[in-house]
Amino acid sequence: MKTLVVILSLGLIISNVDAPSNNAYLKSKLIPFYIGNLNTAGEKAVRIPSGSAKHTFSRLDSNKGFYELLDKLFRDQQNGGDTVLQASAKEILSIDNKMVALMLYNDRRKISESIRNRRAGRNTAQINANWDNACFCKTDANHQWKQYASWPCADHYETSVDGYTGMIGLGNYFLSQHEVDKVANLHEKRHFYGTFIHELTHTQFDLVLEASLGNLSMYGDDGDHYVDEMIPSRNSAFNEAIANAFANFYIKSITWWTEVNKNKFQEYKFPEPVKWLNENSALIADVNAACSNASVSLKQHCLTQRLSELRVAGARGVRGSQAIKSYRIRSIPPSILLHSEMIQTSIFEEYMRLFNSKTLMVKAIQRVLKNKAASTSQDMFGMVFKEMVRSAQTYKNPSGDSNTGKYLPLAILDFYTGFKIKDKETLALVTGQSWDDKDLKIDFYFESLRPNRLIKSWEAYSQKVNGDPKNPAWNESILEEFAGFLNVVPNKRVGEFPVR
Ligand SMILES: [Zn+2]
Numbered sequence: 001m002k003t004l005v006v007i008l009s010l011g012l013i014i015s016n017v018d019a020p021s022n023n024a025y026l027k028s029k030l031i032p033f034y035i036g037n038l039n040t041a042g043e044k045a046v047r048i049p050s051g052s053a054k055h056t057f058s059r060l061d062s063n064k065g066f067y068e069l070l071d072k073l074f075r076d077q078q079n080g081g082d083t084v085l086q087a088s089a090k091e092i093l094s095i096d097n098k099m100v101a102l103m104l105y106n107d108r109r110k111i112s113e114s115i116r117n118r119r120a121g122r123n124t125a126q127i128n129a130n131w132d133n134a135c136f137c138k139t140d141a142n143h144q145w146k147q148y149a150s151w152p153c154a155d156h157y158e159t160s161v162d163g164y165t166g167m168i169g170l171g172n173y174f175l176s177q178h179e180v181d182k183v184a185n186l187h188e189k190r191h192f193y194g195t196f197i198h199e200l201t202h203t204q205f206d207l208v209l210e211a212s213l214g215n216l217s218m219y220g221d222d223g224d225h226y227v228d229e230m231i232p233s234r235n236s237a238f239n240e241a242i243a244n245a246f247a248n249f250y251i252k253s254i255t256w257w258t259e260v261n262k263n264k265f266q267e268y269k270f271p272e273p274v275k276w277l278n279e280n281s282a283l284i285a286d287v288n289a290a291c292s293n294a295s296v297s298l299k300q301h302c303l304t305q306r307l308s309e310l311r312v313a314g315a316r317g318v319r320g321s322q323a324i325k326s327y328r329i330r331s332i333p334p335s336i337l338l339h340s341e342m343i344q345t346s347i348f349e350e351y352m353r354l355f356n357s358k359t360l361m362v363k364a365i366q367r368v369l370k371n372k373a374a375s376t377s378q379d380m381f382g383m384v385f386k387e388m389v390r391s392a393q394t395y396k397n398p399s400g401d402s403n404t405g406k407y408l409p410l411a412i413l414d415f416y417t418g419f420k421i422k423d424k425e426t427l428a429l430v431t432g433q434s435w436d437d438k439d440l441k442i443d444f445y446f447e448s449l450r451p452n453r454l455i456k457s458w459e460a461y462s463q464k465v466n467g468d469p470k471n472p473a474w475n476e477s478i479l480e481e482f483a484g485f486l487n488v489v490p491n492k493r494v495g496e497f498p499v500r
Contacts, residue, residue: 001302001303003217004079009069021472022083022086022087022090023074023075023076023081024085024464025090025093025094026050026073026074026086026089026090026146027074027092028099029051029097029098029099029100030073030089030093030099030100030102031047031050031099031100031101031102032048032050032070032101032102032104033045033046033047033101033102033103034048034103034104034105035103035104035106037108038105038106038107038476041273045103045352045396048071048104050074055190061338062307063104063106063172065172065174065175065177066172066175068175069104069170069175069193069196070364071087072086072193073085073086073089074469077300082193084250085193085196085250088197088249088358089196089197089200091246091358091359091362092148092197092204092246092358093200093203094202094362095201095204095205095365095366096165096166096203096204096205096363097157097162097370098160098163098164098165098166099163099164099165100164100165100167100168100200100203101164101167101168101433102164102167102168102170103167104169104171104172105150105170105172105245106172106478107149107150107171107172107173108172108173109371113214113455118500120431130169133361137475144393148161149171149173149174150169150170150171150173150174151174152168152170152171152174152195152196152199153168153169153199153202154166154167154168154169154199154200154202154203155167155203156201156202156204156205156206157288157381158201158206160324161314163232166202166204167203168196168199168202168203170196170199173193174192175192189292193250194247194248194250194251195247195249197241197246197250198243198244198246198247200246201242201243201246202239202243205365206367207235207236207367208235208237208376208377208380209233209235209236209377210233210234210300210301210377210379211377212297212298212300212301212377213232213233213298213492214290214297214298214315215230215290215400215462216232216288216290216291216298216301218231218232218233218236219231219232219233220232220285220286220288220322221286221287221288221290221322221455222286222290222319222320222321222322223309224322225341226284226319227272227342228276228281228282228283228284228313228340228342229284229285229286229340230283230284230285230303230332230336230337230339230380231285231286231300231339231340231341232286232288232303232339233339234338234339234379234381235377235379235380235395236341236382237338237340237341237344237355237381238344238354238380238381239338239344239380239385240341240349240481241341241342241343241344241345241348242265242344242348242365242384244341244342244345244349244388245345245348245349245352246358246361247306247351248345248349249302249349249358250432252349253355265328265485268315269270270380271432272342272346272452273340273342273343273345273346273416274346274444274474274475274476276329277329277330277416277418277462277474278473278474280328280329280330281328281329282315282326282327282328282329282345283326283327283332283337283340284319284324284325285304285307285314285325285326285327285339286304286322286324287304287316287322287323287324287325288304290298291304291305296427301341301414303468304325306310306336307325307327307332307336310333312327312331312332312333313327313328313331314326314327315327318327321351329418330414332418333420333428334413334417334418334426335429335430335471336489337417337418338381338430343417344381346354346416347385347412347413347416347444348361348478349414350394350412350476351388351408351409351412352414354408354412354479354480354483354488355392355395355405355408355428355487355488356398357395357400360392360395361388363387363391364384364390364391364456365384365386365387367387367390368380368383368387371383372394378432379431379432381431382430382431382432382433383433385409385431386411386431386433388409389406389410389440390406390410392405392408392409392488393405393406393439394408395488397487398489398491402485402487403486403487404486404487405448405486405488405489406440407484407486408479408483408486408488409483410427410445410450411450411454411478413430413431413481414450414454415426415458415474415478415479417430419458420473421457422441422446422450423446424443424446427442431483447487453482454478454482456476457481457482458472461473461475461477461478493500
């Protein structure tokens with residue numbers, strides 16, 4: 001009994017030490033400003049002293065959502081601080097490790113069209129000392145939200161503005177009055193802060209589109225993108241996917257912790273791509289005009305053309321006024337499937353979940369950015385994925401046991417792209433990277449681990465669900481079992497994961 005008390009108090013000491021260090025970091029990097037009247041040209045953005053007592057936020061015009069957000073980010077746990085949100089925000093801000101402005105807008109009053117347009121300017125040269133033209137994303141007139149509301153958005157600046165390399169814009173309408181207050185369920189409420197995490201990720205590096213896109217829009221001719229769409233730019237899919245992955249990992253880690261504390265497990269929904277793979281759902285791609293006579297370099301972005309050359313059957317259709325084609329997910333080759341933002345999201349999220357670490361992901365991105373490779377319009381997914389494998393190479397499991405974690409990312413990629421990456425050549429084609437590094441010993445994975453462990457486990461699961469090993473079924477337990485075999489999770493934890 002005594003031992004238990006000692007362990008418990010040690011736990012308390014550790015968490016007390018951890019929490020202040022996270023919010024101290026946040027106070028130095030994430031600087032809140034408030035613009036109370038968007039209609040006044042040149043209205044100065046007021047810097048909000050973070051981490052002070054509540055009453056010093058009095059300039060926020062009693063915007064409950066803003067108080068809550070600032071409390072969660074900057075205060076200690078006893079005073080409304082959210083240690084999980086703080087840990088996530090700190091990890092993400094450490095990618096660039098520079099100051100980011102958090103702009104809070106009072107968007108309860110109607111804003112004139114001209115002012116909305118002026119404030120929507122996102123060119124660094126247009127941002128003045130008052131942050132008057134800072135990123136403000138307007139909602140369109142037909143949106144279910146009030147048309148004058150500010151849609152959450154964010155930007156990263158290659159050249160810093162007053163020492164800031166990024167900013168987020170959040171409106172009162174989004175954070176409090178009309179949305180958060182309506183949501184009683186704590187888990188759903190987390191999604192609002194998940195959106196904050198998503199936008200925070202966008203402040204850390206630029207979206208560098210592939211030069212080969214030419215005049216083709218990153219989203220295709222309709223300029224729009226959907227959750228079930230494969231878009232022309234894989235780099236744009238990457239940018240959204242990495243932001244989604246951090247947001248989802250934050251939301252789910254909350255759920256996970258709550259469940260552990262309450263000693264019961266709520267129903268967990270499949271991430272969409274697992275459901276899609278199981279149901280062999282259709283994904284769509286735009287039929288783009290510029291692709292009817294595409295140059296060699298543009299061709300990689302012309303997905304319907306690539307699929308027809310590979311004789312993958314697709315059905316013609318229309319979405320909005322855009323001509324599209326739809327394809328069964330299992331018939332789409334991995335390199336094209338990675339044009340889906342949701343497939344990339346799942347790969348990054350699964351990586352963080354199985355290694356139980358955001359740090360490995362952050363380090364992988366940092367190395368790509370440090371090599372300056374990220375500013376050269378090369379394929380971000382391939383470069384980051386290679387670094388994810390390298391991050392995993394140095395991973396130690398929670399018991400400090402040796403492990404072969406570097407093989408797990410390969411299995412995750414294979415799982416979410418339909419188990420088609422059967423050799424090193426295919427891996428090279430899908431990632432655009434070479435895999436001859438002797439340290440990595442990739443051949444061992446393809447010659448032994450993949451066929452004898454991963455595929456066998458996939459077939460066993462398929463047998464269990466469909467009564468036939470060749471009638472495939474997907475479940476994250478396949479990856480969990482492989483992670484256990486690689487000793488990424490200590491063996492005793494294998495089988496303790498809930499069946500999803
Ligand atoms: Zn985004």
